[in-house]
Amino acid sequence: MRRSFAFALLLASVAAPALAQTPPATIGDRYIPAPWWMRDPVIASVGQVRVEIQANRAFVSASFQSVDRSVTEASRAAADQVRALSQALSAYGADKVRVETSVTTQPIYDQYRDGDGVMRDNTRADRIARYQADASVRVTVRDVALIERVYATIVASRPTSIGQVSFSLDPENSWKANLQAEAMKDARRRAEAAATNAGATLGRVRIIDPSGRVCQTDVLAGWPSYVAGSGQETTVDEVVVTGSRASGGANFIPPPPVNITPVPRELRESDIEAARLALQPPLQTLTDSACVIYGLN
Numbered sequence: 001m002r003r004s005f006a007f008a009l010l011l012a013s014v015a016a017p018a019l020a021q022t023p024p025a026t027i028g029d030r031y032i033p034a035p036w037w038m039r040d041p042v043i044a045s046v047g048q049v050r051v052e053i054q055a056n057r058a059f060v061s062a063s064f065q066s067v068d069r070s071v072t073e074a075s076r077a078a079a080d081q082v083r084a085l086s087q088a089l090s091a092y093g094a095d096k097v098r099v100e101t102s103v104t105t106q107p108i109y110d111q112y113r114d115g116d117g118v119m120r121d122n123t124r125a126d127r128i129a130r131y132q133a134d135a136s137v138r139v140t141v142r143d144v145a146l147i148e149r150v151y152a153t154i155v156a157s158r159p160t161s162i163g164q165v166s167f168s169l170d171p172e173n174s175w176k177a178n179l180q181a182e183a184m185k186d187a188r189r190r191a192e193a194a195a196t197n198a199g200a201t202l203g204r205v206r207i208i209d210p211s212g213r214v215c216q217t218d219v220l221a222g223w224p225s226y227v228a229g230s231g232q233e234t235t236v237d238e239v240v241v242t243g244s245r246a247s248g249g250a251n252f253i254p255p256p257p258v259n260i261t262p263v264p265r266e267l268r269e270s271d272i273e274a275a276r277l278a279l280q281p282p283l284q285t286l287t288d289s290a291c292v293i294y295g296l297n
Contacts, residue, residue, distance in 0.1 A: 037206045041296040043195055044215045047187030048289045049179055055167035055281040058141040060151060062159040063134055067108065071131040075105050078133035085157040088267050089139060089150060096143040097150060105133045134160075144281045155275035156267050169284040176288070180210055183290035191294050203295030215291035 062085075066077035082101055089099045108130040109121040139154070141147050147165065154162060195202050207214055 044293045045187040045191035046215045047183040049182045050287045052283040057168045058147040060165045061138045061163040063136040065160040066133045074131040074133040078135035082135040098140040100138045103135045152272045152275040156271035179288040183288045187292040201297045203297045207293040209291040212289045212291040
């Protein structure tokens with residue numbers, strides 16, 4: 001029994017070094033060993049593609065304001081103003097135009113002058129003069145062909161303020177797949193041209209790296225550069241176009257004797273057409289890259 005146990009320990013001690021995984025080099029060494037795919041002559045090729053695509057999302061917001069002595073009436077009036085607009089925009093369907101609405105209410109207090117002559121709010125519950133209700137609508141246009149019509153409808157509803165129209169690009173999965181495929185093809189073309197110019201021919205593929213990080217590895221620079229490799233990212237900037245109008249902000253306080261309660265008005269086709277502006281979605285750039293490593297013959 002003891003001999004069997006001792007024999008098992010001996011086998012374990014012999015097998016342990018073979019099973020242990022050693023790092024490619026010791027931290028602090030000046031250089032690290034080349035990766036396995038560089039033991040034979042290879043060529044690393046980075047394919048890069050770029051395409052301009054029209055923005056496919058548009059955003060715009062507007063707000064309606066109402067002031068009344070009753071908090072209920074102020075909220076109702078603000079909601080009435082935005083209701084006709086919401087119904088008109090919702091008629092396009094949620095797949096083309098998405099509408100988000102909200103109503104907020106805040107008190108407006110009586111004011112007085114302090115000892116220095118500065119006007120201050122008398123922020124006491126029994127000193128509320130009016131209530132200000134703000135109804136906001138945020139519109140996301142998923143079919144940018146409708147943006148001119150949607151914007152004109154908002155203008156025709158006569159809101160208190162209208163935000164800027166902004167555009168962005170939300171790439172579809174098929175676009176990303178096509179870009180990646182073209183990046184691979186570009187990597188092949190570059191590798192073939194480089195090998196031919198150097199008097200060699202391409203061999204079989206060693207590595208395909210869609211992220212492109214393998215081609216950025218610098219094995220001669222030591223640990224810091226070897227660890228800090230990063231891939232190329234696709235970034236799409238949001239483009240903002242002007243052409244909107246803006247009126248008094250939400251901090252405007254009317255004189256106490258006056259009630260601001262706009263009467264809801266129906267949206268007429270003539271008003272909508274009169275408010276139309278040219279709003280052309282801008283072109284946005286999509287880029288992608290891929291790394292393919294070939295052997296050389």
